[in-house]
Amino acid sequence: AQRVTQPEKLLSVFKGAPVELKCNYSYSGSPELFWYVQYSRQRLQLLLRHISRESIKGFTADLNKGETSFHLKKPFAQEEDSAMYYCALSTSYDKVIFGPGTSLSVIP
Amino acid sequence: KAGVTQTPRYLIKTRGQQVTLSCSPISGHRSVSWYQQTPGQGLQFLFEYFSETQRNKGNFPGRFSGRQFSNSRSEMNVSTLELGDSALYLCASSTDGRGNNEQFFGPGTRLTVL
Numbered sequence: 598a599q600r601v602t603q604p605e606k607l608l609s610v611f612k613g614a615p616v617e618l619k620c621n622y623s624y625s626g627s628p629e630l631f632w633y634v635q636y637s638r639q640r641l642q643l644l645l646r647h648i649s650r651e652s653i654k655g656f657t658a659d660l661n662k663g664e665t666s667f668h669l670k671k672p673f674a675q676e677e678d679s680a681m682y683y684c685a686l687s688t689s690y691d692k693v694i695f696g697p698g699t700s701l702s703v704i705p
Numbered sequence: 706k707a708g709v710t711q712t713p714r715y716l717i718k719t720r721g722q723q724v725t726l727s728c729s730p731i732s733g734h735r736s737v738s739w740y741q742q743t744p745g746q747g748l749q750f751l752f753e754y755f756s757e758t759q760r761n762k763g764n765f766p767g768r769f770s771g772r773q774f775s776n777s778r779s780e781m782n783v784s785t786l787e788l789g790d791s792a793l794y795l796c797a798s799s800t801d802g803r804g805n806n807e808q809f810f811g812p813g814t815r816l817t818v819l
Contacts, residue, residue, distance in 0.1 A: 640708075640810045641810040642810065643807045643808065692753055692761035695740075695747060695750075696747070
């Protein structure tokens with residue numbers, strides 16, 4: 598079965614500290630993986646996707662097929678990074694399976 | 706471009722009633738997906754439409770249905786409402802519906818079932 602897990606519901610880090618939001622998936626095929634973010638009072642929006650191999654707002658994520666992980670990382674957290682982060686897996690067309698989400702709080 | 710719009714934004718219904726929610730995708734987008742968001746279950750995929758055809762469906766009972774019109778606008782319908790249907794219903798649109806496309810989300814419709 599296709600599944601996305603995010604082990605931390607809440608994550609608090611100090612401003613300037615590194616942050617890593619964990620994501621693991623289960624899927625037997627070749628996955629398309631995404632990170633979506635929802636800032637307070639804003640819509641859910643795409644942060645980055647593994648196929649693009651890009652860095653957005655200082656965040657990067659590497660797909661590790663051996664560990665079936667797609668962790669999101671940023672070397673220096675900023676207060677504006679406080680938000681809800683969802684890891685998502687697309688298996689075919691636009692059937693997207695979301696993880697439960699991690700609420701990141703950056704402490705000034 | 707205007708973003709994804711959903712109407713109504715808030716809805717209160719009673720058990721046993723039915724409800725229809727509407728979603729207008731970004732102009733030029735042909736794929737529309739629907740999700741249910743609840744505190745306990747998170748974001749759960751309901752179904753996806755492309756060119757008026759349902760291509761994917763999540764694990765929801767038959768009370769949940771949808772359709773898409775020729776202008777790509779989509780509606781979802783929930784019949785015989787239950788208390789557990791109270792949730793935020795999100796729709797998202799993308800260009801051609803391929804799995805690696807970015808989805809653009811609407812603001813959601815908050816449904817409360819009393």
